[in-house]
Amino acid sequence: MPIKISPKTMKHGFIERIMELSGQDIYRCFQCGTCGGACPMSAEMDRVPRKVMHLVQLGLEERVRECGTFWTCASCHSCTVMCPRGIDLARVMEALRLLTLRKSINFVEPSGLSAEVIGGLPQIALVSCFRKMTG
């Protein structure tokens, strides 16, 4: 799908916020795609991490929000250790999650989980998921 770019579509505030929250210079990304190759979850993503990085560079906030990539990320840091440009992509994904979570919007709703699911899981599964997926 073609992407329309103009000064109006480029949300500079969004780009700055992501750079601030992640501490990463997203402009360093030169679109090699190593991150997606390293990502064990990339087959489950609508857009691989490389494409998300490109959308962030272009400030296309709505397009980034629409894709589920950062909700499928498991913070395994495979992309981070492989990136030839030294970008810590796990931090960029965290920043993208936080833009939603800090509005008190949960991606996983704890109250919707059954007692059976909660009872069967190790505590670290619950704690880590709530840390990454709830506001």
Added chain:
Amino acid sequence: MKISYYPGCTLKTKAKNLEEAALASLAALGIECEELPRWNCCGAVHSLAQDDLIHHVAPVRDLIRAMDRGSTKLVVLCSMCYNTLERANAIMRDDALRRETINGFMDEESDYRGEVEVVHFLELLRDEIGWEALRGRVKVPLGGLRVAPYYGCTLVRPKEVSIERGGEERVFLAFLEALGARPVEFSAESLCCGSYQVLANPQAALGASQAILESARRRGAEALALSCPLCEFNLSRRQGELLEAQRIASGFPTFYFTQLLAIALGLGEEVCRFDLNDRASRELLIEKGIAACETALVS
């Protein structure tokens, strides 16, 4: 030198088989370490946002308690706890601005500057006992059992906290060799098992686990050695779903690395809590003559 031990939440409930085998082994090896009399959840994952310091407070509190006990080392078994505590420790050691803010926030605790060294149990064995000496303590060698050491993510990433220091020796492989097992290197050894996506996106997590089990089996491994209760859940307890969907042909045994240690040290099955493992795992040890059938099959 005094060593404190941090168990973490899961080891007291779902992963007693990780903890009990480890503590019995430490006692047998004569390594003295004391569980922190008071500890709290480390938070399980390291917070990655630049402006988020509050989530580092929980692990730092645990580190301060270890320091206040006079300990120079804090040993950790669970991979996720190890990662979270060590990354928080790195901030307190290396980042003056964040250290000052966190210390200032915790006005009732001692100031902390990264004085305590966080070590994973495998590192403790390497540093306190050494692989040659460990080999000498083995009473029941694992008979060439082909075990694939599964590192997962949090023991090796990011590289600043990796238990592997680079170079010739690889700690998990050397450990298994010392026990008389035949370690099997496999390409998925540090791929993610799906982690907490088991809750948010369970099918995606299942695919990630399947790839790891297949990779280990293709390389001829008979079992996986694990260090993380969440990896154990994804790679072992969810095998039923993979079997039902015919995505794997048969069950694949998994053990916590501490269970293999305790068995090799001749401590018997009582301390290993094999009742918490799946049936295929226990059956493998019986088949290999490493475990006796009567007690191992009681569950």
